[in-house]
Structures are given as structure tokens and as C-alpha cells.
Amino acid sequence: MKILAIDTSCDDTSVAVTEGRRILSNEKYSQILIHEKWGGVVPNLSKRAHEERIDSVIERGLKKANTTIEDIDYIAVTYGPGLAIALGVGIEKAKALSKEHGKKLIAVNHMEGHIYSCFAQNSKGNPERPMNFPYLVLLVSGGHTELVMFKDHLQYEVIGKTVDDAVGEALDKGARVIMNEQVYPGGPLIEKLAQDGDKDAFDLPRPKVRAQDLDFSYSGLKTALLYTVQEMDEEIRIKNMSSLAASYQEAAFHALIIKLRRAMKKYNIVNIAVGGGVAANEYLRKIIRSEVRKVDGEVCFPTNKDLNGDNAAMIGIVAHYKAMNNEFVEDLDSFDREARAEL
Ligand code: KG4
Numbered sequence: 001m002k003i004l005a006i007d008t009s010c011d012d013t014s015v016a017v018t019e020g021r022r023i024l025s026n027e028k029y030s031q032i033l034i035h036e037k038w039g040g041v042v043p044n045l046s047k048r049a050h051e052e053r054i055d056s057v058i059e060r061g062l063k064k065a066n067t068t069i070e071d072i073d074y075i076a077v078t079y080g081p082g083l084a085i086a087l088g089v090g091i092e093k094a095k096a097l098s099k100e101h102g103k104k105l106i107a108v109n110h111m112e113g114h115i116y117s118c119f120a121q122n123s124k125g126n127p128e129r130p131m132n133f134p135y136l137v138l139l140v141s142g143g144h145t146e147l148v149m150f151k152d153h154l155q156y157e158v159i160g161k162t163v164d165d166a167v168g169e170a171l172d173k174g175a176r177v178i179m180n181e182q183v184y185p186g187g188p189l190i191e192k193l194a195q196d197g198d199k200d201a202f203d204l205p206r207p208k209v210r211a212q213d214l215d216f217s218y219s220g221l222k223t224a225l226l227y228t229v230q231e232m233d234e235e236i237r238i239k240n241m242s243s244l245a246a247s248y249q250e251a252a253f254h255a256l257i258i259k260l261r262r263a264m265k266k267y268n269i270v271n272i273a274v275g276g277g278v279a280a281n282e283y284l285r286k287i288i289r290s291e292v293r294k295v296d297g298e299v300c301f302p303t304n305k306d307l308n309g310d311n312a313a314m315i316g317i318v319a320h321y322k323a324m325n326n327e328f329v330e331d332l333d334s335f336d337r338e339a340r341a342e343l
């Protein structure tokens with residue numbers, strides 16, 4: 001069963017062809033160069049760029065997979081969560097293809113996609129990675145920080161989430177403060193700076209670690225960083241950029257580890273999956289691996305670097321399980337985006 005999947009939830013125009021968990025192609029056109037000078041995603045520019053690129057990315061996706069639209073069984077598209085006017089571009093295109101070629105449409109939640117990105121395979125079916133439910137999933141992206149019980153295919157329960165900013169958003173905003181510049185995305189910049197810094201140099205608050213629930217909060221940490229930097233002379237800030245980044249990253253990730261540890265204990269689950277853009281961070285991977293090793297558990301991350309951030313292959317993989325469940329969009333005309341969709 002071949003699926004053509006589209007994701008335009010934020011700043012990547014992504015198209016993939018998948019078959020089960022296997023990725024036959026996973027193409028994207030990134031808009032980072034358009035948005036970076038504004039220090040974040042500019043919605044109108046994003047919409048226009050998606051509109052301009054989507055046809056050529058679809059063409060590339062089909063070509064790389066060595067297939068044609070006639071050979072595709074189903075179309076899949078992200079319906080949310082994400083940036084409303086960006087989501088709309090992918091949805092309209094998916095609906096049009098679906099009508100024109102008489103293929104059923106499958107609607108996928110973007111965060112479901114990030115979960116399944118940990119179980120994606122290449123075109124030859126590697127890695128095998130059998131799925132041993134249940135998993136405890138940590139989702140860390142630009143808009144979400146969630147702990148999810150992944151009970152079985154397509155069955156999720158959100159057991160903890162951020163009450164304010166997401167961890168990726170906190171890293172993006174933090175980078176702008178530390179570097180005193182409009183930069184985007186900030187996560188990779190903080191990771192790079194932090195490599196040369198001292199993570200104990202600045203005593204930043206560890207968000208919400210004492211609360212007994214499984215929720216997260218990043219607004220206090222962000223404010224603390226802002227105050228710390230505001231008190232510095234420009235010269236001192238420049239000298240301390242690496243250590244500011246290392247201390248900030250440490251505080252942000254420490255909160256993730258504490259809650260992950262608490263959830264593993266509470267639910268007695270040692271099979272962990274970590275998805276979302278922030279899962280690209282090598283330091284985060286290292287500290288999660290060492291945490292999971294302590295309980296003889298197993299952790300899986302997205303199976304290659306193209307799967308860390310937004311991509312359409314993860315959407316196609318979810319769609320496969322939805323198709324097996326007969327979950328199709330019933331009425332194409334009334335099907336619409338849901339910018340605030342939840343799992
Ligand atoms: O999943 P994603 O690509 O888009 C959303 O669905 O939000 O996540 C984007 C987020 C951004 O906040 C970005 O700064 C962060 O992922 N990110 C990273 C790294 N690469 C991307 N954060 C930390 N370290 C990285 N290497």
C-alpha cells in the first residue's frame with residue numbers, strides 16, 4: 001500500500017512516499033533562509049513559499065520514489081496542529097489530488113507523526129525495530145512538550161504537557177537573548193554554542209522540577225535568562241555566550257529528564273521514544289540514553305536526521321495504520337485544518 005503524504009504545518013514544504021513503515025522518498029523544501037532574518041516564522045511568507053513550492057516538491061517526491069500518482073493508493077495530509085495558513089496549503093493540495101485522481105484521503109495529526117518517526121524504516125526495511133508496546137514518548141518540538149503513553153497503534157494518552165512555552169520555543173527565544181540577534185531556529189545554535197561552554201556557570205532555575213505532576217513550564221527559565229543577560233555589559237555577554245547557552249540548555253533539559261524519570265517510575269515503563277525537532281540535539285540524546293540505561297530500558301529516537309524535524313514520511317507512516325483501520329476523510333469538502341489539534 002503506497003501513500004503520498006504532505007506536511008506543510010510550519011516552515012517546511014514536505015512530501016513523501018511511504019509503504020508501511022518504509023520510506024521510499026522524503027523530500028522537503030525548507031524555508032529557514034526566508035524566516036531566519038525575522039527571528040521566527042512569518043506566516044504570510046510561509047504560506048506563499050508553500051504555495052510556490054508544493055507542486056515541485058510533490059513531483060520530486062514521486063520521482064525519487066520511482067513512482068507516479070497513478071500508482072499511489074492513498075493521499076495523506078497533516079490537518080494540525082501547526083500554523084493555520086501553512087496547514088491550509090497542504091490540505092487544499094491534498095484535497096485537489098484526492099478528487100482529481102479518485103484516491104481516498106487520510107488526515108494525520110502532526111504530533112502522531114513525530115511519534116512514528118521513531119519507528120520509520122528505510123526503503124529496505126531497516127532498522128527492523130519491532131514495536132513493543134507500550135511506549136512512553138517524550139515529544140519535544142517548537143510548539144509542543146508532551147509526555148505521551150503510546151499504548152498501541154494510534155492509541156495515545158497525554159500524561160503531561162507544558163503549561164506555557166514548549167522547550168523548542170524556549171530554546172528559540174533563549175538563542176535570541178544570548179546572541180542579541182534575530183536568529184532562527186535557536187535550538188541548533190544553542191547546542192553548538194553549549195559545546196564550548198560551562199553548564200554550571202550560571203544558576204538558572206530548573207523549571208517545575210519540584211511539582212509532583214508530569215507537566216512542564218518554561219516561561220520562568222526564559223525570564224531568568226533575560227534578567228541574567230540584561231544585567232551584563234555587552235562585552236561580558238559576548239564573552240559568556242557559550243556558558244550562557246550551556247547553562248540554559250542544561251536547565252531546559254534537566255526538567256525533561258526529571259519528568260521522564262518520574263513517568264517511567266509511575267507507569268513502570270522502560271521503553272522510551274523521543275520525537276520532535278529538539279530530538280536532534282546530541283546532548284539531549286546522551287542524557288536520555290544514560291537515564292534509560294539506569295533502569296535497563298530501551299530508547300529510540302527518529303531513525304535518521306531527516307526525521308528529527310518536520311517531514312512528510314512520518315505522516316505517511318501514521319496514515320498506513322489509519323488506512324488499515326479504515327480511517328479516511330469522509331467528506332472532502334468539509335474537511336479543514338485544525339491549528340490547535342490535540343493528540
Ligand atoms: O518538530 P519541529 O521541526 O517543528 C515543530 O513541529 O515545531 O521542531 C522545531 C524545533 C525548534 O524549536 C528548533 O529550535 C528545535 O526544534 N531544534 C533543536 C535542534 N534542532 C531543531 N533544538 C535543540 N537542538 C537541536 N539540534
Ligand code: ZN
Pocket residue numbers: 110114141142276277309310
Ligand atoms: Zn514538528
